[in-house]
Amino acid sequence: MTLATFVIQLLNGLAGASSLFLVAAGLSLIFGVTRIVNFAHGSFFMVGIYIAYTLTESFGRGSALGFWASVLAAAVAVGALGFVVEILLLRRIYKAPELFQLLATFGLVLVIKDATLAIWGPEDLLGPRAPGLRGAVSILGRPFPEYDLVLIAIGPLVLGLLWLVLNRTRFGVLVRAATQDRDMVAALGVNQAWLFTGVFALGAALAGLGGALQVPREPAQLFLDITVISDAFVVVVVGGLGSIPGAFLAALLIGEIKALCIGLGDVSFGGFEISFSKLTLVVEFIVMAIVLVVRPWGLLGRPGGEPRHAAATEPPLRPLHGYLKLAAAGLGAALLVLPVATDGYVLVLLIDIFVFALFAVSLHFLMGPGGMVSFGHAAYFGLGAYGAALLVLRAGLPMETTIVLGPLVALAGGLLFGWFVVRLSGVYLAMLTLAFAQIVWSVAFQWDSFTGGSNGLIGLWPPAWLASKSAFYHVTLILCVVAIVALRHLVFAPFGAVLRAGRDSPLRADAIGIDVRRHQWFAFALIGGFAGLAGVLHAFSKGSISPETLAIARSVDGLVMVLLGGVQTLTGPVVGAAVLTWLQDEIARRVEFWRAILGGVIILLVIAFPQGIVGFIRGRFMREVT
Amino acid sequence: MAEAMLIARGLHAYYGRAHILADVALEVGAGEVVVLIGRNGAGKSTTMKCLIGLVRPAAGEIEFAGYRTERLAPHAIARLGLGYVPEERRIFTDLTVAENLEVGRRPPRQGLEPWTPERLFRLFPNLGEMRGRPGGRMSGGEQQMLTIARTLMGNPACILLDEPSEGLAPVIIEQMAATIRDLKAHGVAVLLAEQNLHFAGLVADRAYVIEKGGIRYSGSMAELAADEAVRAAYLSV
Amino acid sequence: MTVLQVEGLAKSFGGVAAVQGVSFAVEAGHLLALIGPNGAGKTTCFNMLNGQLAPDRGSVRLDGREIVGLKPRQIWRLGVGRTFQITATFGSMTVRENVQVALISHHRRTLGLWPRARDLYRAEAEALLARVGMADQAERAAAVLAYGDLKRLELAVALANTPRLLLMDEPTAGMAPRERVELMALVAGIVRVEGIAVLFTEHDMDVVFAHADRIIVLNRGELIADGVPAQVRADPRVQQVYLGGGTTFGHG
Structure with a gap:
């Protein structure tokens, strides 16, 4: 140059x-x-x-x-x-x-x-x-x-x-x-x-x-x-929330680095080809990740500049009552025998619902008990999906093995990214999760020779014994239910209790010898594994994956599911996942302007049920323990 | 008692399902210093927040300067001439002393000499020496003075002072008492929420005792001081 | 026996000395009150003892062991319990679960996946709650407790690892006069029996004069008095910078 x-x-x-x-x-x-x-x-x-x-x-x-x-x-x-x-x-x-x-x-x-x-x-x-400024x-x-x-x-x-x-x-x-x-x-x-x-x-x-x-x-x-x-979020966070000079500085920094990446184009370092122009898709997220790790409140931000948690403290969590346990078991049994009565479309929809229920429950574990709001949860869903798909297509492993290994890939990603993420809190933490998700996305999107680039990967079919819709349905149902029950148990386990303690009062948790960050880190990685399992099942249910699998929209879907159901309940995310998956499927198939309708429904739901659907039902019909 | 300027009748308030205020009634006369005394959680702060409109009472009437205010927004009540100094001081820590005062500034009120920064700095000489300093870099006692000065910039006829002595050194509390007596001398009425009976005794004309969200006693400060039975029953001293 | 020995503690912020050359000691079973005007350096001093702030100079020894440079949670493991000026409890948990989490941490089982946290150390937690008079509220959510009860819950949590030293930052702030005296009587009763040393800051002179065995007074970062309550109260310098004319507290 x-x-x-x-x-x-x-x-x-x-x-x-x-x-x-x-x-x-x-x-x-x-x-x-x-x-x-x-x-x-x-x-x-x-x-x-x-x-x-x-x-x-x-x-x-x-x-x-x-x-x-x-x-x-x-x-x-x-x-x-x-x-x-x-x-x-x-x-x-x-x-x-x-x-x-x-x-x-x-x-x-x-x-x-x-x-x-x-x-x-x-x-x-x-x-x-x-006019007047057309020249150069x-x-x-x-x-x-x-x-x-x-x-x-x-x-x-x-x-x-x-x-x-x-x-x-x-x-x-x-x-x-x-x-x-x-x-x-x-x-x-x-x-x-x-x-x-x-x-x-x-x-x-x-x-x-x-x-x-x-x-x-x-x-x-x-x-x-x-x-x-997403550019503006990055600029605001890099500059420091609420700081206008900070936003200016960050906009300059990111504008310059992007322009330089375009200018550098493809450069060869001792035989190594580095494509800087491809980096433009992620470079701002890389800048943000670096800035947040070095200066957790942005370039010109100050500690305490983020929102106070306005939400009321949730009531103490209780295990399900006997009759609710019975009802859940009854629902499970009904779902198990369902393929006798129907096949085809209903089963496809239900498989999606199970997968996204697990995805939403895992995100809820982070947001609720873990106190970490992730804007990039799709990354772990996608790491699981891509991990499994690549192991099948490139290493020739059978699907059964990748059901274990795919989630481990996602867990490893969680371990790596989580180490940085738990150093932050609140909006900054959320933005860093988004940054990592964008980095993962752009790798999947651009590495044509390995991940298939924007076309993704095709030909992911389950083995013969799982080829029928109803067999795959049963496996998905059982794996998702077991994973959801395990996550639910984890909330009540000592580990889950310690996480909730760290969320409620980091000051107090620290004063009773708890290393809050370390527990959050483990939780982040573990939850990555659960989201990864959902991703693996999703990949095999569709037979193909594309970068859409881990795009921002998927992360946002997860947030909508959790929030629709209610953050302060454990059943909420399941309900939210079912409602949103069904709504998206139903409206998108029938209506041209389905986004506007979905958006309108979301807005109305927020105005009508600020505690989420399940939170609303519980507040209305069940006695709160005080 | 002078003519009542702030009157509350039958106030009820809830936080969620908790019944915080049950039938609170009180009056503050023009130029009078009245103390609302009671333990933590008795309903003092909630009463204050109802009066300024930050908490909406579920039932009851509030009258200030001849207007019914129980349905008004806080800014509308403040504009009628009711000042509010919250318990946690709530200084704008990023703003300088002068800017904090600017936030509180309202047009002059008829019949009252308007408060200006210069006039306030005569009342609080400390503040005058640090007008360019951010509120966050002041000591607790200085912040307490600033929050009162900021409220005075609105030219209030009556001020609600929520536990001004909390967390202050005894020597500063004595200055605070002197300040309240100054305000009274300037014709400003004060409703004080307090737990410190010694401090209340230094400044108040009359007292209400609040317990479990209801007024249990009212009388002059001298009567309360003499009434061992009431003090033992409600104030646990 | 000396539990806490502080020598030559100093800390500056941006060239301004917040605490300079402070030395004192606390004995087992004794309550030492740290008083002084707002901004005198009490909080800075406290935060250097509990590990939140690193001192520029000086030493802090717990039972003879240097603890400067350790993290708050390491200091806790050595036996330092804390209560906060603004109570810090786990609002979404019951009173008993609050204590159980402290016990889980004390027994180093925070990574446990089995059994449920609410079934762990239940009896121990209830015994601690009984000591502070909270046994009957074990099932209530911490978020709905009255303020005085929150303070007692904090005390139970602070006692969960059988501490050698309790650091209490304005333990009675926001309480009614009698509740204040009762809480400190409860603390005094427990620490005298178990030989725990207590250092507390406080603005309520009724509480200080009723319960402190010794008082130290901080002004502009320097220790200006150290003695038994009667001595400190009679000290003209303390009266001038802090106590004032004595019109705002009792004389008992």
């Missing part, structure tokens, strides 16, 4: 960092005041770019004034969307546990995605270039787009403006005060409802502006919501 290309890549990185910073600053601001991790923030960016596309197509082709007015109008429109969302949705859920808020904003992602699809259609839309300047003899120079200037400009607003205006002082203690701000006579609305609208407008500014650079596409939100 010559000096000139190096400099041009640096400038490219700076230009890319500007939009990223705008989105991340909005996310950070919203999180600081409302304590809501807004999953729909990437959707605001996406809506921003679509609206800007429509406006600039009409008004921005000919005049520079029309172009810039269109960009600003798009930002204002997205701010107005944020205003409406805050008033209609978020106001109802500020008192709900933080994970439910996350779930509701995820429902919003689905609704906005389908609304965008309905309005603008599925094609990529590339807007006009900015020459830097070290290389052309560099004029528009990108403007973008480079906008980042620091917005940072400066935000700093002024936060430090030199009464609104800013109130925002910073509310970031620390919103009830106290209200008790001092400030109408916090409007403060929240204002901050949310401002944050949304920043995301919308970030999107609108991209209109001449990249096409409006429907997957932008998820890629942008």
